[in-house]
Amino acid sequence: MSRFLEEPLLFEKDRPGRVGVCLCTKDVPTADAEAHLGPLARKDLPARLPELSEVDVVRHFTRLSLMNYAVDYGLYPLGSCTMKYNPKVNEDVARLEGLANLHPLQDDRDAQGALEILWALQRALCAVSGMDACSLQPAAGAQGEFTGVQLIRAYHEDRGDRREVMLIPDSAHGTNPASSHMAGYRVEEIRSGADGCVDVEALRARMKPDVAGIMLTVPNTLGIFERNIREICEVVHAAGGQVYVDGANLNALLGITRPGDWGADVMHINLHKTFSTPHGGGGPGAGPVVCKAHLEPFLPRPVLTKEDGAFRWDHHRPKSIGKVHAFHGNFLVLVRALAYLETMGGEGLKAASQMAVLNANYLRARLRDHLALGFDGPTLHEVVFCDKGLPNGVTTLDLAKRLIDYGFHPPTVYFPLIVHGAIMVEPTETEPREELDRFVEAVKAILGEAASDPEKVKGAPHEAFRRRLDEVSAARNPVLTWTPR
Amino acid sequence: MRYLPQSPEEIRAMLDLLGLSRLEDLFASVPEEVRLKAPLDLPAAVPECDLLERFIGRSSRNRSLTCRPSFLGAGAYPHFVPSVVNHVLLRSEFYTAYTPYQPELAQGTLQAIFEFQTMMADLAGTDVCNASLYDGASAAAEAALLAVRVKKGRKVLVARSLHPAYREVVRTYLGRLDLEVEELPFGPDGRLDLAALRERSASGAAAVLLGQPNFFGVVEDVGAVASALPQGPERPLLAAVVTEALALALLEPPGRQGADVVCGEARSFGLPLGYGGPNLGFLAASKAYVRQMPGRLAGETKDRLGRRGFVLTLTTREQHIRREKATSNICTNQGLCMLAAVVYLALMGRKNLRELALRNLSKAEYLKARLREKGIEPLFSAPTFNEFAVSLRGTPKEASEALRKAQMVGGFDLSSPYPEFPRGYLLCATEQTPREAMDRAAEILGGLP
Numbered sequence: 001m002s003r004f005l006e007e008p009l010l011f012e013k014d015r016p017g018r019v020g021v022c023l024c025t026k027d028v029p030t031a032d033a034e035a036h037l038g039p040l041a042r043k044d045l046p047a048r049l050p051e052l053s054e055v056d057v058v059r060h061f062t063r064l065s066l067m068n069y070a071v072d073y074g075l076y077p078l079g080s081c082t083m084k085y086n087p088k089v090n091e092d093v094a095r096l097e098g099l100a101n102l103h104p105l106q107d108d109r110d111a112q113g114a115l116e117i118l119w120a121l122q123r124a125l126c127a128v129s130g131m132d133a134c135s136l137q138p139a140a141g142a143q144g145e146f147t148g149v150q151l152i153r154a155y156h157e158d159r160g161d162r163r164e165v166m167l168i169p170d171s172a173h174g175t176n177p178a179s180s181h182m183a184g185y186r187v188e189e190i191r192s193g194a195d196g197c198v199d200v201e202a203l204r205a206r207m208k209p210d211v212a213g214i215m216l217t218v219p220n221t222l223g224i225f226e227r228n229i230r231e232i233c234e235v236v237h238a239a240g241g242q243v244y245v246d247g248a249n250l251n252a253l254l255g256i257t258r259p260g261d262w263g264a265d266v267m268h269i270n271l272h273k274t275f276s277t278p279h280g281g282g283g284p285g286a287g288p289v290v291c292k293a294h295l296e297p298f299l300p301r302p303v304l305t306k307e308d309g310a311f312r313w314d315h316h317r318p319k320s321i322g323k324v325h326a327f328h329g330n331f332l333v334l335v336r337a338l339a340y341l342e343t344m345g346g347e348g349l350k351a352a353s354q355m356a357v358l359n360a361n362y363l364r365a366r367l368r369d370h371l372a373l374g375f376d377g378p379t380l381h382e383v384v385f386c387d388k389g390l391p392n393g394v395t396t397l398d399l400a401k402r403l404i405d406y407g408f409h410p411p412t413v414y415f416p417l418i419v420h421g422a423i424m425v426e427p428t429e430t431e432p433r434e435e436l437d438r439f440v441e442a443v444k445a446i447l448g449e450a451a452s453d454p455e456k457v458k459g460a461p462h463e464a465f466r467r468r469l470d471e472v473s474a475a476r477n478p479v480l481t482w483t484p485r
Numbered sequence: 486m487r488y489l490p491q492s493p494e495e496i497r498a499m500l501d502l503l504g505l506s507r508l509e510d511l512f513a514s515v516p517e518e519v520r521l522k523a524p525l526d527l528p529a530a531v532p533e534c535d536l537l538e539r540f541i542g543r544s545s546r547n548r549s550l551t552c553r554p555s556f557l558g559a560g561a562y563p564h565f566v567p568s569v570v571n572h573v574l575l576r577s578e579f580y581t582a583y584t585p586y587q588p589e590l591a592q593g594t595l596q597a598i599f600e601f602q603t604m605m606a607d608l609a610g611t612d613v614c615n616a617s618l619y620d621g622a623s624a625a626a627e628a629a630l631l632a633v634r635v636k637k638g639r640k641v642l643v644a645r646s647l648h649p650a651y652r653e654v655v656r657t658y659l660g661r662l663d664l665e666v667e668e669l670p671f672g673p674d675g676r677l678d679l680a681a682l683r684e685r686s687a688s689g690a691a692a693v694l695l696g697q698p699n700f701f702g703v704v705e706d707v708g709a710v711a712s713a714l715p716q717g718p719e720r721p722l723l724a725a726v727v728t729e730a731l732a733l734a735l736l737e738p739p740g741r742q743g744a745d746v747v748c749g750e751a752r753s754f755g756l757p758l759g760y761g762g763p764n765l766g767f768l769a770a771s772k773a774y775v776r777q778m779p780g781r782l783a784g785e786t787k788d789r790l791g792r793r794g795f796v797l798t799l800t801t802r803e804q805h806i807r808r809e810k811a812t813s814n815i816c817t818n819q820g821l822c823m824l825a826a827v828v829y830l831a832l833m834g835r836k837n838l839r840e841l842a843l844r845n846l847s848k849a850e851y852l853k854a855r856l857r858e859k860g861i862e863p864l865f866s867a868p869t870f871n872e873f874a875v876s877l878r879g880t881p882k883e884a885s886e887a888l889r890k891a892q893m894v895g896g897f898d899l900s901s902p903y904p905e906f907p908r909g910y911l912l913c914a915t916e917q918t919p920r921e922a923m924d925r926a927a928e929i930l931g932g933l934p
Contacts, residue, residue: 049835060831070580279580282583
């Protein structure tokens with residue numbers, strides 16, 4: 001029997017008359033919707049909400065779940081995504097009634113426990129990053145970037161300094177240019193040097209008064225630490241610019257080095273990467289922003305304060321860029337991150353970064369004789385290979401898809417853009433050595449197949465719930481909702 | 486450390502393979518001058534049992550809505566969440582998975598997204614819906630940005646009766662793009678002032694953002710708003726912004742009444758209040774705008790053997806392909822919240838969701854009637870859903886204090902976002918608000934000096 005069952009869509013399982021919930025007991029007379037709302041009342045029932053029993057629903061989603069790959073199943077080596085283990089106790093903590101059932105607009109006096117959590121998390125994130133102030137409002141990394149870039153913009157404008165350009169290295173995540181653009185900046189790409197780092201002299205030459213700042217990912221997406229980071233900060237500051245650090249790769253640096261100490265002015269931190277909150281199949285994450293004191297007046301409103309042992313939201317923030325979230329950000333994600341931080345402690349976090357870097361370098365050492373490196377220099381938490389030398393027209397994508405048959409999630413592929421056919425591997429610290437060894441053996445076996453039986457690799461995956469899917473026709477003729485045949 | 490598997494012996498062996506003697510040597514590429522010399526200034530690690538105790542303590546220092554009747558809505562509505570939702574969310578295969586970029590390994594997530602898109606498009610009355618945005622507020626901002634891309638206009642009209650926090654987020658998103666945000670007044674019935682709309686939209690606007698129901702709980706006549714807009718190429722995009730998605734089960738879908746975009750907050754579908762997050766932003770629209778939409782979309786396709794499958798599609802809109810030319814910077818969204826909504830809607834079904842919405846309306850009408858008996862009148866005459874504004878006898882602060890003293894959570898003080906209503910108070914009642922509490926609250930509010 002196959003591990004997978006074909007599972008129809010909910011709408012195809014619709015059996016009118018079945019019931020999936022029993023509504024709470026009625027204790028008031030039923031209003032007449034028609035009389036009350038008149039022509040504004042919906043006349044038909046929403047056809048696309050199926051009628052199913054509770055068992056039907058549970059089976060449906062259990063079967064769907066079995067079609068997914070997950071961290072709890074095995075190695076998920078997506079570079080730059082930091083797919084580390086998601087601790088179970090954090091799920092329990094986030095479901096405590098006093099946290100889960102708290103209304104965001106309740107009186108501050110009735111939310112002191114929640115505010116204490118936020119306060120402790122802000123303090124911890126400042127300690128880890130070497131920054132002075134924090135906003136927990138941004139709901140994910142990209143919103144954190146947007147917020148951070150807005151802080152830079154507000155800072156310049158407050159000084160009557162109108163600058164137009166944000167510099168972004170060619171190795172950056174796509175969110176960096178997109179976020180800068182949304183904050184009203186013109187994006188200028190700066191090329192990486194032969195060593196994969198920023199060319200300081202080229203940067204110095206470009207640092208004219210129109211440059212608002214630079215967005216740097218450290219270590220960058222090649223896994224390389226910007227060795228001239230301090231000088232970069234000096235060069236940018238000397239020309240009146242600000243340094244934004246994208247904290248997507250912070251998992252390499254905990255307890256080792258801090259952006260605040262380099263001279264960085266502002267950064268965001270992806271709690272769903274470095275601080276172990278689940279990726280959830282695409283979120284929710286959290287993208288807090290930490291900054292130096294000179295940017296603090298511009299942080300999103302409201303700001304948390306503590307007076308005489310009591311916490312309070314301060315809404316009177318005349319220089320604030322304004323809110324980026326309706327309430328206080330993804331609170332229950334923030335709760336999980338604090339649970340992780342407190343479980344790990346300072347030493348535990350440092351050990352996590354050390355093990356993340358050890359695991360990545362172990363993979364690199366064991367694979368480099370088989371796969372060509374994208375850049376040959378020391379790397380930290382991730383390693384990027386390229387497609388050079390793949391035989392018989394086998395591509396990066398083929399290799400990635402064939403890994404599925406060996407029981408792995410593929411690495412990030414074709415990113416960063418500056419590496420041809422990039423294969424970007426980030427094992428994280430939570431992988432045991434034998435899992436890494438199993439991955440190495442799988443890659444070696446696939447490379448053997450690529451030489452001897454390339455069609456097998458090109459046709460992969462063979463063992464997954466679905467074979468390769470036709471993405472081209474999906475985009476050409478988009479079918480985005482179900483309609484009865 | 487229990488999350489770090491390698492034993493000391495294994496670490497030793499791995500370092501040996503790398504030709505290194507100490508873990509510190511792994512960081513040789515980090516210049517000495519920026520190395521952290523002191524340990525991180527963080528409290529010591531806590532074992533699991535103590536951690537739980539610490540968080541239970543924090544949790545108990547909140548006075549949550551558990552066993553405490555509440556009249557607070559204002560963009561976050563307490564609803565019952567069936568157990569099944571949480572059990573599905575706790576399946577590792579869902580919550581420890583990444584964004585479904587490798588569709589062969591993520592058909593579960595992708596099929597759920599496709600189901601969500603289908604259900605939400607039906608409720609919104611549009612052709613399509615995306616796979617989530619952060620929250621209702623950023624969804625409103627994204628709707629405005631979408632309109633600006635489509636219409637090339639520089640002005641966005643926002644109803645002053647839209648949620649104040651949403652309006653602020655819209656300003657944060659648009660403010661530095663040299664776009665003009667202009668507010669539209671509401672009339673004495675609490676609905677959008679159509680005369681003002683006619684006048685201001687005549688001079689060219691990219692979008693009109695309208696709450697449905699609006700911040701006062703008032704149900705807008707979206708059709709009348711759509712008809713009041715200039716027609717032809719000058720017509721701005723009309724976006725209905727929903728803060729209480731449950732209302733969609735009872736109201737004529739905004740998309741069928743002329744809204745081009747229906748967006749907002751769907752946390753009411755299976756998610757806890759969670760002190761305001763995580764939420765479930767969504768953006769639904771007519772097919773014509775699909776290539777300008779922000780966020781992820783799942784589409785149906787076939788695999789090599791011709792079997793139905795799903796993939797993320799139209800990705801050339803997105804930042805990882807298009808970089809600064811993307812329709813939005815959004816990457817990580819609210820995936821698991823979306824899953825909660827699909828499970829919730831599948832459990833409810835068409836009849837029960839409508840019945841639940843009707844019960845919400847009934848509760849709010851009951852409360853309205855009780856307050857009326859005490860001489861507390863609604864602020865506006867237009868129909869409402871599960872929330873409505875009243876003019877109190879005392880001040881909103883006094884009202885909330887009195888209810889708090891009675892172990893209840895009061896409504897929302899309208900006087901600060903709307904100073905013209907110094908006694909304006911927004912009250913919400915859902916299926917979670919017991920009749921007995923409403924009776925008591927009416928007594929208390931009626932007894933204010």
